Amino acid sequence: MKLLKQWPLLSVAISASLLSGCFDSTSDKPVSQASTTEATQDRIKLAMLLPPRSGLTPLSDDAFKLSRWSTAETLVILDQAGNLAPALATKWEQISPTEWRFELRPNVQFHDHSPFNAKAVVNSLQVAAKATPKPRILDGMNLTIKADGEHAVIVTSSKPDPLLAQRLTSPQLSILSPNAYQANGVINPITAGTGPFVLTAVNGTSSATLNRFNDYWGEKAQASGIDVNFVPDGIARAAALRTDNADIVEAIPVSQAPLLDPSLVHEVPMPRTNTLYLNTRYGVMKDPAVRAAVREAINREQIVNNVYEKRADIAQGLLGPALPWAAKLRQPVEHTVAPADPKGITITLATFTDRTELPEVAVYLAQQLNKAGFTVKQDVREYSQIESDALAGKFDAFILSRATVLDSGDPVAYMYSDFSCKGSFNIAQLCQPEIDQALQVAGSLPAGLERQKAIMAAENLILASDAAIPMLHERVIQGESKRVVGAIRDPRERTLIDSHTYIKNVK
Structure with missing residues (x-):
């Protein structure tokens, strides 16, 4: 067997x-x-x-x-x-x-x-x-x-x-x-x-x-x-x-955790990344230089400290500390496009209310992007009311809390779903043949070191596209x-x- x-x-x-x-x-x-x-x-x-x-x-x-x-x-x-x-x-x-x-x-x-x-x-x-x-x-x-x-x-x-x-x-x-x-x-x-x-x-x-x-x-x-x-x-x-x-209570908000008896609150690092998805197909984010300007504007530490009260980990990539092999195999990302000057470009930043922290993340991101020269409009709704618009590419930027190994215990399925040309959850509307090829290589390998290396090579290409900008890795806060x-x-x-x-x- x-x-x-x-x-x-x-x-x-x-x-x-x-x-x-x-x-x-x-x-x-x-x-x-x-x-x-x-x-x-x-x-x-x-x-x-x-x-x-x-x-x-x-x-x-x-x-x-x-x-x-x-x-x-x-x-x-x-x-x-x-x-x-x-x-x-x-x-x-x-x-x-x-x-x-x-x-x-x-x-x-x-x-x-x-x-x-x-x-x-x-x-x-x-x-x-x-x-x-x-x-x-x-x-x-x-x-x-x-x-x-x-x-x-x-x-x-x-x-x-x-x-x-x-x-x-x-x-x-x-x-x-x-x-x-x-x-x-x-x-x-x-x-x-x-x-x-x-x-x-x-x-x-x-x-x-x-x-x-x-x-x-x-x-x-x-x-x-x-x-x-x-x-x-x-x-x-x-x-x-x-x-x-x-x-038992799922997902205690970080703002509420300090108000509870510490013995009732339990933190677990989890394979869940808070990511900003940028629309690579429609609108101003089609321009890689504009996406690069967004990447440069984001202050991850401010979000982790102020929104998550340090109960999260600053993201270095799509895959976080719940997958300890990822950091060991990650290579520096080569960004070949210089950031553009936003010059007041108007963008729509969207997220949902079901995860309590995300609307506050949107507030901080809007401030950071405004400071960088963007003009930001926000669209915040319940997830059930906003998902279809996000998948249809109706926003320039979308903040999503995304589990990265939810289904198979392996991140290839998540990467294929979110970043391949035919992915069913491709909010970034991303379609780059080299990324699809990298995911096919990773998906063809058996579990082990070689597969992990191929996964990190695909992550590197995705990060280089600036279609997805990982901000932090969440910890589940469970109340008991x-x-x-x-x-x-x-x-x-x-x-x-x-x-x-x-x-x-x-x-």
């Missing part, structure tokens, strides 16, 4: 009150705290940053919620070292340059009690492979999947892919019950996964309910369930932790109440609660 790898929307007082009603619930409807103290004693109350964007379909970023709740599972997963580990598949092998065989775990059933078998796996993976658009982990990939008897599948790529098994660790390739896939193309994940928690209800973009799945193939969950509340406002999330209305035990601090943001996470009595 081969192993491969501050824009508050509500007052704190009002938010805390609302959260109390939403979290203390063992049913689909909010009920009063007093009536449910005993009933919810061993349920985990979770405050999440982003609401579902696509109805929790596994083919979107919503898949990572299903993964973090331990309700949907993949054939294989990545361990802490980034190596492949078994999940719904127990064994795997590469049987030809384009074919991989996965042996399926026995005695697994879906939450709707339908059988887990090769037919179900083929169905899930074929839907993903044929989707339009495809999950980003499959950008540039053509896969076929077929059953090999009742308890194995063979996954074939149209071209050799040394990291095909790593791709299958992406939560966007979770295996769901055949009943989840509806005739109209909608995928409904309710009671459709295989994990220790079963998703029983979703209340739009406000909340979700999960209960322990007693027929889970592995260790049964210690907690009886999870009550999820989606809280885009960072101040409200911090208030939920401070007032014991949440046991004194009641919670075993919350997972995952730099990849794939896992958060598992079978071993539970609530203890604190007097």
Whole structure:
């Protein structure tokens, strides 16, 4: 077997009150705290940053919620070292340059009690492979999947892919019950996964309910369930932790961390880079000299110190300290175009409110660019309202907090998605044949030093284009109440609660 790898929307007082009603619930409807103290004693109350964007379909970023709740599972997963580990598949092998065989775990059933078998796996993976658009982990990939008897599948790529098994660790390739896939193309994940928690209800973009799945193939969950509340406002999330209305809180804003009990705040360096994307196809940023002027105007240290209160790392490249090999292999970037004199050029700088720090980053960037001679207009909205415009190239500059190894544990997929001519998340509208070629070389190599060197060569070309200007590498700041035990601090943001996470009595 081969192993491969501050824009508050509500007052704190009002938010805390609302959260109390939403979290203390063992049913689909909010009920009063007093009536449910005993009933919810061993349920985990979770405050999440982003609401579902696509109805929790596994083919979107919503898949990572299903993964973090331990309700949907993949054939294989990545361990802490980034190596492949078994999940719904127990064994795997590469049987030809384009074919991989996965042996399926026995005695697994879906939450709707339908059988887990090769037919179900083929169905899930074929839907993903044929989707339009495809999950980003499959950008540039053509896969076929077929059953090999009742308890194995063979996954074939149209071209050799040394990291095909790593791709299958992406939560966007979770295996769901055949009943989840509806005739109209909608995928409904309710009671459709295989994990220790079963998703029983979703209340739009406000909340979700999960209960322990007693027929889970592995260790049964210690907690009886999870009550999820989606809280885009960072101040409200911090208030939920401070007032014991949440046991686990995603993405505590750096401005709120000093206001909390230090024992409740946990920092983890993560593969997430705060990057300024410049539009290389439309508008004034088509000119490399103008992009160079933007690069020279940015003061990263000021942003890290003032916005992130030094709870971030100044970026030297796209890949940060969560990938320690990157800094060792990085070569100096050769910028061949001299910066232009902006002479009052007007540009539109955009970002979104869902990550609390980004609007403040936009304020500092606007000041820095104005000082350099640009005239800056800002466009700041919720992510769901601005994503399509960003992907359509309607802004000169866009600030994005971007995970760099979210899907496969390897940054090639992220680089291809964001910087190749056919990338599905190419906000910079970048298309340079030499970059595509460098990414193809990196993607063709097996995991190891040579692949890492090729990745850094591609990064060097991307940085030289000034299409993306990395500013800082974020650290995840996760809040955990004194009641919670075993919350997972995952730099990849794939896992958060598992079978071993539970609530203890604190007097």
